[in-house]
Structure formats: structure tokens, C-alpha cells
Amino acid sequence: MYTTIIAPRVSDTDAVGHINNTVPPAWFEAGRADLFAEFRPDRSLENWPLIVKKYTITFDHETVYGRDVTVECRVASIGRTSLVLHETIVQDGRVSVTGEVVYVHVGEDRRPTPIPADIRERLTSQLEEDHV
């Protein structure tokens, strides 16, 4: 599991008074930085190999300004060329938002290409840890 602490910003709130519903996708993407580094140890974005295919965001409770959130990112399943992540935003000890995202691994031609064996192995072992 990858864990990232984020401080909600005033600019993340909206006039309704809470964190705007368009913000969690950016927090979740931020929470994938160390996962991205498995594919790109130098953290460069050139010829980026991961394309978002789909994501779902579910709101269980309001998220508010003033208290840090924890973004948790778990590898849920690994296909030949794809990757599913389960993500949660936790504030005040409870889950306020959950997410699921499907990535496709692509080559320089932007077409699906198998996830390299060494990365697959590291992600699989992590997947198992999360499910112990």
C-alpha cells in the first residue's frame, strides 16, 4: 500500500463549503507517485507508459478544509497489460472518498504492451501483502 498525506487547500474547497467533487482525482493521482516510480525510477514523464482507461469516485462523507487527509493506494489486480488500483481518502479516521482506477500499460507507440516481469513481480508481492 502506498500512503500519502495531503493537506486540503482553500483552493480545493467550493462555495458549498467542502472539498469540491472534482478534487479527489488529483489527490488520488498524487497518491500514485511511488507506484509510478516502480515504472519510472527517475520519475521522468517522457514516453509515459501508463494511460488511465477508467476511474470511479464514490463519496461517503464530506471532506473538509483544515485537517490532513491520508490517501491510500492499493494494487487490486494486475492483468497482462493493465492494472487496477483501489484508493481511499481518509479524514478524521474514517473513509470519506473511495476510488477505483484502471490503467493500461503502453509502449512508445501508445499501444498496450505487457507490464515488464520485474515490475509485475514487485507489484504482485505488494498485492499479497495488502491482502494478508
Added chain:
Amino acid sequence: MYTTIIAPRVSDTDAVGHINNTVPPAWFEAGRADLFAEFRPDRSLENWPLIVKKYTITFDHETVYGRDVTVECRVASIGRTSLVLHETIVQDGRVSVTGEVVYVHVGEDRRPTPIPADIRERLTSQLEEDHV
């Protein structure tokens, strides 16, 4: 159907070269402005009656800077206290992103409350037009 033209911004792109995956939720929310006005003809945000419960974003093609997109928002179904919208982002004549969002209608106490009859009627007639 509500139709909104949006010009992608440089700030909507990312270093991978296309519109970043976190941007469509903001475009879709922008595409609901006239739907929101059914609930709030004066377009004020005080005691805002619509809360996002869940949304799904699916990416079919890259969206790029330099050419306008059309955001289409259709009422897909209307429950007693909830509302489902189907949304698409169209660029260069083809759908690049689709979305589905579920809203819950709430009262001042932030608890689900029935969608008022007159609004339900207007949305229902629109739903039917879209399905002719």
C-alpha cells in the same frame, strides 16, 4: 440535452502531452450549469441542494489542446431523491470521454429529500426528448 462548448487550456494539459485525466470532472461539472439552474434559477450556491454521490469517467481517446470540445449532458434517470446523468466530451467529431454521475437531492439539513414535482416534470420531459 445540455450542450456546452469548452476550449481546452494549456493548464489542462500535462507533461504526457494531452489533457490530464483529472480535468474531465471539472468540464462535466461545467456542463451541468444549466441543469443546476433548474434547481436554482438565480444560480446561487447557498444551501446547495445537489450532492455528488458517485461518478465514473471512461477514456476512449486522447483529448488534446488546440480544438474546442463539446460537453453533452443528458438526464439518464430520475429517482425520488436522486438523479443520474450521462455525459460525453466530443472532440473532432468523436467521443473522447464519457461520464456517469449520480446526484442526491438534499435539503438544508443535508439529508436526502424528494426532487420537487415541477423540477421532476421538466427533467422527465427532457429525458423523453433525448430518447425519441
Added chain:
Amino acid sequence: MYTTIIAPRVSDTDAVGHINNTVPPAWFEAGRADLFAEFRPDRSLENWPLIVKKYTITFDHETVYGRDVTVECRVASIGRTSLVLHETIVQDGRVSVTGEVVYVHVGEDRRPTPIPADIRERLTSQLEEDHV
């Protein structure tokens, strides 16, 4: 002068109730799209030739959700390798925000390089129109 109509989004507001102070830079950048096209008629962003050196944003009045704004962008002065723009956000017939931005024109090596003569000429004639 370049004129762009923008509909403020719910996601542009903050919990204080108005458009958040971090939003105008994105609106101003959006208002430069046609100016950018003078440098890049195909609107591609590869080897992008304009780098922001500095900008100032001044708030005269609150900008609010619910009513379109007009972003006006004027060429204020043209140097050998730089460009100054004066920008305003107008809502309800009055200026709510003003901006000034300084761009440096760069080559593929990211170093300052003279603005091409033909672009300089078009921008200069426009500058004169704005000052008639």
C-alpha cells in the same frame, strides 16, 4: 484585443463564497489562446516558444459564480525578445480583476530569441489599434 467569454465553474469557487484567488491565472492563460496562435498557427505545444517570466494579479471586486466573465487581453508592449500583456476580467460590466504578464520568447534551446518580424508586425499593429 483578444476577447474570451468564460463561464465560472462551481469548482472555481471556494468556501469563502467567491471565485478563489488562484483561478484568474488560468482564465488569463485561456484568454491568450488566440495570441498564442500568432506564434503557433497549428496550436501545437511542442517546443513551445513563450515562457512566463512574471505576472501580477490585482483584485478590485469579487468575481462570483453564476454569470459569465469576459477576459480581455491586450498587447501592452513588445521588446526584442519579450512581450507584455495587460489583461482584465470583466463581470457585470465592471472590471473585477486585472493582470499584467511578461513573456519571454525562447528558441528550442530555451534561451531568449528575437520575436520573428512577421509576428512582431502583426502584434504591433494590434497594439496600435488598442491605443487609438
Added chain:
Amino acid sequence: MYTTIIAPRVSDTDAVGHINNTVPPAWFEAGRADLFAEFRPDRSLENWPLIVKKYTITFDHETVYGRDVTVECRVASIGRTSLVLHETIVQDGRVSVTGEVVYVHVGEDRRPTPIPADIRERLTSQLEEDHV
């Protein structure tokens, strides 16, 4: 001085390849969270007492994805009803962006009102520390 560590996000980059010029205002606002708490120990945003009057952002070097930045926020001067902050974004040990922002302290009627004596005192002592 208030110091905040921020991890640049993929969504903060643009197709030019670096952090987009519209992002630093949000990072600087994030870097003021503990200053804001001087005015609002409970970190609520209701009847928010600080309004941005003006800010200037200067770009010295590109800021890039992949390495944390430090946002430093210093109280530069304190007027009767206003406050000037000097801010820097530091990446890889050098300043990449500097900012100056002017806030006006307002009452519930949104009109300028003196900064309370106790807050002024705390900010003044901090101002002096920064200049030792």
C-alpha cells in the same frame, strides 16, 4: 517563517513539460495554512477575514515533476489592516519561483478592519525573527 513541503503532481505539469505557470498561486496559498491558523485557530473558513488584494509571481527557473518543493512564507510587513507576505518555492536547493501577496484584513461586512492586537504581536515577533 512558515515552511511547507509539497510534492508536484502530474496534474500540475503541462504539455510544455514543466509545472504550469498557473500552479504556484495554489502552492503559495497552501503554504499560508499555518499563517491562516493565526487568524483562525479552528481552521474554519466561515466569515473568512483575509482577502487577497494583489499578488505577483516571478519565475526564475523551471519547476519540474519528480522532486519535492519547499514553500517558504515570510511576513514582510504588517499594516493597520493589511499584510504583505514574501514567498518562495525552492526545488533542488535553489529558488525557482518567488511571490509577493498583499492581504487585507476584513470584518463580517467585508470592509477593512484592523488586525487584532494579539495577532499583530505574534506576526511582528515572527517578522523580526526572520530578519535577524
